[in-house]
Amino acid sequence: MAARALSKSGRFDKVYKLVIGSRSASGVSKGSLPGPYPQTPEERAAAAKKYNLRLEDYQPYPDDGKGYGDYPMLPNRSQQERDPWYSWDHPDLRRNWGESMHWDFDMYTRNRVDTSPSPVDWSTMSKTLLGYLGFMLLMFGLGEVFPMYQPVMPKQYPYNDLYLERGGDPEKQPKPVKHYEI
């Protein structure tokens, strides 16, 4: 295909060279991608501007080699906690265009982990749940140790405990089985 392009007229050749020479217009410049941990205050200011955060709000992850770089540490709140009535740019994600995403954004979507406040506080919830489960376990355990049911006896069959039906010899006389007492 390259040979065919070169063999065409000179005008096409110039256009071909122009296309290769120009940068593709993707919109992402070198300075707008995440970089290493910011060391100087100027780097911090530049990083805060890059991530559309205030300088005071911008807090990168601690530089302990885990690989975060200069990505900001946003509060660990799920998307479900955000105001449902505000006019978000992306209402299903409850997020505005250009807003820095949390590192675990895919975990904090509304389908997944939810950090919303619970109606009752955590200790009451755990106590209620564990109390109920513990009580049920205890009662079932006691029921296994001390079974209680209607008194039953083995089933009594007629015809000498069904001697012929169970394959007994028709010539022989079976043992008489008495299920009663007078």
Next chain:
Amino acid sequence: MADYKEAPLASRPKTLDPAEYFNLSPEYRRAEEERAAIRARLKRQYQMQLNNPLRKELIEDPALTRWTYARVHVLPNFKATPKTSLLGGLFGVFPLFALYFLFSSDRNKKEQQIKDGTYQRPYRLSY
């Protein structure tokens, strides 16, 4: 709700945060104003692109690009500190060898039992 208590998985909602209602200092107000200004600028940028009648392509979100890039390029920012080495060893190296030895010893024991003839097969090999 005056006695609401936070918990590890239950944060305090912004509407119950006392800082929103009492002692609103000028610094706090100024900070909120700055955040609102940034938000408004981004909203305007988005709306201008969204409602542009001559736009043919998708609107690219640089925040999304940055997030994807950051999540992928973890290795360039990785440093071998004692903590990361410990974690790597604990989750990567140790289970490898531990599972190897566990499985191999268990299977050797079973093999020895089969050879001695003491192994009870739970299922029939053939009918």
